Amino acid sequence: MAGLKALWSNRPLKRFPVSRQSRLLAIDGLNVVWRMSARRTRSLALKLDKQGQVIVMTPMATRLCELERFIRSRNEWIHKQLTQFKKLEAKKRESRGQILWFMGDQLAIELQRGAKNKIQTGPESIQITTRQPLDESKLDRRLNNWLRAQADQELPRRLALLSRQTGMQGNGLQIKSYTARWGSCRHDGLIQLNWKLIKTPAEVINYVIIHELSHLSNFNHSPAFWAQVAQHCPAYKGNREWLKENGRLLLAR
């Protein structure tokens, strides 16, 4: 187990009342603000502040090892709270139009000016460099073009891979733009996929492809059809749920 490391001295932070001492600690990679209260509190308490910072409040006499044990015993709670916090933050950014969904990740959109137009992605953000300032509709177009280009690469690659793996061979692929469906399978075996699938997680893309490939032998949604889907995609129910929950938002734009 990783050791406990005090990153700061125990000199009180300015923004906290002098009656309390605060330290910033890293416990198993988690940053925790430790506030010692001069009041006669006996118990240790934990909370998440508005910035998503984990704060633990303890009596003055608390020892580091006690605190460490306490934090570890609340590991699950902390993890849950942080996940919820991140989700909420992402929702807020999304409602301000500052989020781009890509392969299930919600990337923060960062705009910057530069000599050359370009788009780069990191694990949590997408940076758009532009020579001219972009209005909202131009930005939307740039992002959608970028997503479409990613879809044009990713969807054929996955379809080929899954066809090979499952032995279900269609008759070509068309990437289309739909607002109310993710894909379809024509009677002549042509698979049609919505480019907006590129916004969803890899396993959801796989599910939709397997769904459409399964229609090659079952042009319906009968129990036999679903049994075939389940054979190649055992977790399909979760993927359908994911689409039910997030799909409408992702199809709309």
Ligand SMILES: [Zn+2]
């Ligand atoms: Zn279907």
